Amino acid sequence: MTDPLTPYGNKPMVTPIVNAVNYEYKSFEVLRQITDGEIDGYTYHRDDNPTVRAVESKVAAMENAQDCIICTSGMAACSLVYLTYLSSGDNLILFHDIYGAHYKVSLMLERMGIDVTWVNADEGERLAEYVKPNTKMIFCETPSNPLCKILDIEQCARIAGEAGALLIVDNTFATPFHQLPLEHGAHMVVHSATKALGGHNDLMAGAIAGSKEDYEKLWFSRQALGTTLDAYSASLLERGLKTFEMRAERMSQNALAVARCLEKHDRITRVCYPGLESDPGHATACRQMARGFGGVLAFDVGETQDDAKRFIGNLEKIVHAVSLGATETLICIPYLTTMLYMPPERRVGFGVQENTVRLSAGIEQESVLLEDITQALQKL
Numbered sequence: 001m002t003d004p005l006t007p008y009g010n011k012p013m014v015t016p017i018v019n020a021v022n023y024e025y026k027s028f029e030v031l032r033q034i035t036d037g038e039i040d041g042y043t044y045h046r047d048d049n050p051t052v053r054a055v056e057s058k059v060a061a062m063e064n065a066q067d068c069i070i071c072t073s074g075m076a077a078c079s080l081v082y083l084t085y086l087s088s089g090d091n092l093i094l095f096h097d098i099y100g101a102h103y104k105v106s107l108m109l110e111r112m113g114i115d116v117t118w119v120n121a122d123e124g125e126r127l128a129e130y131v132k133p134n135t136k137m138i139f140c141e142t143p144s145n146p147l148c149k150i151l152d153i154e155q156c157a158r159i160a161g162e163a164g165a166l167l168i169v170d171n172t173f174a175t176p177f178h179q180l181p182l183e184h185g186a187h188m189v190v191h192s193a194t195k196a197l198g199g200h201n202d203l204m205a206g207a208i209a210g211s212k213e214d215y216e217k218l219w220f221s222r223q224a225l226g227t228t229l230d231a232y233s234a235s236l237l238e239r240g241l242k243t244f245e246m247r248a249e250r251m252s253q254n255a256l257a258v259a260r261c262l263e264k265h266d267r268i269t270r271v272c273y274p275g276l277e278s279d280p281g282h283a284t285a286c287r288q289m290a291r292g293f294g295g296v297l298a299f300d301v302g303e304t305q306d307d308a309k310r311f312i313g314n315l316e317k318i319v320h321a322v323s324l325g326a327t328e329t330l331i332c333i334p335y336l337t338t339m340l341y342m343p344p345e346r347r348v349g350f351g352v353q354e355n356t357v358r359l360s361a362g363i364e365q366e367s368v369l370l371e372d373i374t375q376a377l378q379k380l
């Protein structure tokens with residue numbers, strides 16, 4: 001009988017959603033080949049799934065990586081990296097300027113005997129001074145969440161290399177359309193694929209791209225911990241990737257237009273976006289990013305949080321919601337949302353203010369966004 005999925009060799013245009021938890025073994029020999037890693041085959045969903053595997057190969061290709069591990073969320077991906085490579089007694093360098101949930105994870109890592117050093121990304125030039133003999137990993141975001149601070153990936157990679165440590169770059173804000181950290185010396189790239197890779201606010205996923213050797217190590221952890229993505233979300237992610245480049249291009253064009261518009265307004269006291277010539281990260285961003293600077297920016301509205309709240313309340317088209325990288329333009333106050341997990345003094349200690357707003361540009365017409373922002377500022 002012909003294969004029902006590929007009769008006469010005609011392949012479906014979309015990877016089928018394989019919801020199976022388990023697979024019938026064709027023979028003991030095939031089972032052995034799969035479990036020995038000689039062939040890519042399937043036995044149990046927590047181990048591997050063909051829909052997930054298809055999207056892993058696509059994300060690996062986008063990041064110029066040998067392979068990729070997809071799991072249930074961006075934080076699952078980051079935690080998998082920590083748990084796979086760090087042991088009690090190791091030092092981990094984290095930047096204050098990363099997604100807030102890392103703070104919670106760092107408390108768990110400390111409980112497990114991992115020493116965590118926090119560095120302000122403004123001091124990225126002085127990173128070497130923070131390295132200890134037991135430093136095993138440096139984890140950063142560039143551009144960072146939410147202030148879009150830029151770190152020099154090549155410099156971080158050199159410092160990590162000299163210390164015998166791994167450099168992990170969260171590429172969620174930049175996306176592979178604008179930045180390929182592995183080409184600048186990073187050991188691995190992580191993503192919240194919930195964001196621009198998926199792009200439609202309808203799936204949660206995380207990705208880790210790197211070498212085949214790293215894939216094997218991470219696969220071991222994912223299989224043990226059970227953070228394999230479900231096939232339906234993998235299919236949604238595959239669909240998102242089909243339009244990813246177009247969306248990334250439009251999002252960064254919109255973000256730049258919004259940043260330029262805000263920069264001129266007297267009720268906006270600061271704009272953080274690496275695409276602006278005035279931004280401290282601009283020169284480094286020009287060296288390591290291409291085709292634009294990503295879709296996210298941050299800015300301070302007026303003087304108080306009430307000013308920021310009133311501005312957001314005045315918006316008619318831009319949506320007040322967390323997350324980023326979506327088709328719709330989203331706006332939020334990080335102090336009240338993404339950084340909620342941190343004690344108040346840590347939320348404002350490295351540049352975020354109570355009136356800082358984060359905007360993730362969508363793919364709307366530029367004029368729609370500029371008009372909405374202008375009318376909301378006028379009403380302040």
Ligand SMILES: Cc1ncc(COP(=O)(O)O)c(C=O)c1O
Binds near residue numbers: 074076145195
């Ligand atoms: C830069 C960055 N990394 C990681 C994460 C975590 O991703 P997820 O929400 O998919 O767990 C986020 C979430 O906002 C993020 O912004």
